[in-house]
Amino acid sequence: MEKTIQELAELLNIVPGAGIILDTDDKVIFWNKMAEEIYGWSIDDILGQDIKIIFDTTLFDYTEVKKTLMHEGKWSGELYNKRKDGQSLTSDGRFVLVTDDSGAPKFISGICIDISAIKTLERNIYQVQRLDSLGTLAGNIAHDINNILSTVLLSVEILRKNSPNESSSRILDTIATSTGRGSGIIKQLLTFSRSVRDEKCEIQPKYLVVEIGKLIEHTFPKSIELDLKIPRTSWTVKGNDTLIHQVLLNLAFNARDAMPKGGILRISLENIKIDDQYAIMRPRVKPGYYVAVEVSDTGVGIPPDMLRKIFDKYFTTKSAGKGSGIGLSIVSSIVDNHKGFLNVYSVLGKGTTFRVYFPALSREETAEREVDQPAVPKGRGEIILLVDDEAPILEITKQTLEANGYGTLIARDGTEALVLYIRHKESIGAVITDVVMPNLDGAGVIRALHSIDPKVKIIAMSGLSIDELIEKPIRPMVHSYLQKPYSAQKLLSSLHRALHEAPRHNTVEVEYNPAVDN
Secondary structure (H helix, E strand, O other): OHHHHHHHHHHHOOOOOEEEEEOOOOEEEEEOHHHHHHHOOOHHHHOOOEHHHHEOOOOOOHHHHHHHHHHHOEEEEEEEEEOOOOOEEEEEEEEEEEEOOOOOEEEEEEEEEEOHHHHHHHHHHHHHHHHHHHHHHHHHHHHHHHHHHHHHHHHHHHHHHHOOOHHHHHHHHHHHHHHHHHHHHHHHHHHHHHOOOOOOEEEOHHHHHHHHHHHHHHHOOOOEEEEEEOOOOOOEEEEOHHHHHHHHHHHHHHHHHOOOOOEEEEEEEEEEEEOHHHHHHOOOOOOEEEEEEEEEEOOOOOOHHHHOOOOOOOOOOOOOOOOOOOHHHHHHHHHHHOOOEEEEEEEOOOEEEEEEEEEEEEOOOOOOOOOOOOOOOOOOOOEEEEEOOOHHHHHHHHHHHHHOOOEEEEEOOHHHHHHHHHHOOOOEEEEEEEOOOOOOOHHHHHHHHHHHOOOOOEEEEEOOOHHHHOOHHHHHHOOEEEEOOOOHHHHHHHHHHHHHOOOOOOOOEEEEOOOOOO
């Protein structure tokens, strides 16, 4: 038996894996050099030890392996191991039971190959596939959500005309702003899923802070007191207003959740200069001028051992169903994308403070732009064919058009639209059609309408990009494009231009309603 083990050991010393020999009581009697490297135990440490010492018993039961070996003489599969230092690893194991001439068990021989890197790669590939699927799902969801937001935004326009009350007007303004922000976030979701470069412009963070304040006042529990500190003048930054808004909103929501019994939520803004001495103490921080936004609460605080993990993806202290662990990860990513940085301070039972720094583009304040909205162009009884499979969109758009001097015909799908257009071709002034519809979609409707009447004036609308929905040969058939959700001003202006401007043959005008019309 000793001679057999010696011969087997010589073979196991040259295999590209951990070579192990056990006695029938599962004690280690041979352990090659590769096993030392993989598991961290030297031959002197492991000899005579029970093999279960190398298994993660919370994930793997060696007794099942032993039963299979005794009944079938061999076993193979994945093993969940742990190194001497406690680090987890996964290996691919092959064990055989060696018997004597009478069939009695003599010892167990096995080879284990570390496949931890392969398993990590598999998980990463799965994650990429999952994210790709989420991107596709996001596109489908975006269309539905933007339909809902379009209904809300147009309804606000109608209610504003019928509600002269100042208090109601402020609430409607908040709804309109939040709807616009929701649309911006949906657009950003699509941007992330398609790896489209972020659009950045010169913005004033203090106006975003004011918007966040209004949202908090209307939606947070009354037990939470809001304290806003905004200077009269603030520097400008270059960034994406939707993303910065998302940063502040995430921090505000976290502060709310940290104060279940109420407290004080403070949001302040400050112009600040980072000098060389401070920059030296903080890697990746460059000296210069910054706009710092601080969000603090008087809540439960964050334990010191968790403070280092809060920006890790999927790390959350909240119970299942109440937190995804990606909010602060997104905050950190957005701040990095804007070449900024952030600090966090927390004391248990006292509260938490997040301080976010964005590089200042200019030390001179850009005055808030007050753009006079042009008078909404009224219709003169022109008949407009509306095509959409969403009943709320049809109803609210119909009301908006009829309240502004237009007549309407309603079609709930592409086929019905073509029938109505053929019947009323001479009286229809323009067609407003959704692009994403069941059966005959918007692109098919546009192509068919153009073949019936090459001079037809078509406005296409959707929550997605025209580049994704309409092939290039079809785009010249469309006068303009409205991205949902759109305001009554956008709708009526686009329609007025379609009716009164000369036909276009080579270009398509893209209308997009930004989160806030400045």
